[in-house]
Amino acid sequence: MDIKVDFDRCEANGVCVGIAPDLFDLNDDDELTVVHPIPDGREADAREAIVQCPRAALTEV
Numbered sequence: 001m002d003i004k005v006d007f008d009r010c011e012a013n014g015v016c017v018g019i020a021p022d023l024f025d026l027n028d029d030d031e032l033t034v035v036h037p038i039p040d041g042r043e044a045d046a047r048e049a050i051v052q053c054p055r056a057a058l059t060e061v
């Protein structure tokens with residue numbers, strides 16, 4: 001699986017990073033990066049981050 005970020009919606013609050021810091025990262029400029037593709041076995045946390053994102057900025061693709 002892979003995850004797409006809607007950067008118009010993301011407010012860099014770090015909820016996804018808190019759930020899966022190995023998959024999501026915020027740099028010093030509050031820019032979010034995501035591991036592509038999501039590694040095998042990490043899909044559950046990736047989907048949890050999608051659900052928990054308070055801005056609905058993450059989409060499974």
Ligand code: SF4
Pocket residue numbers: 005009010011012013014015016017032052053054055056057058
């Ligand atoms: S949880 Fe959503 S709004 Fe927060 S940093 Fe992640 S993608 Fe952005």
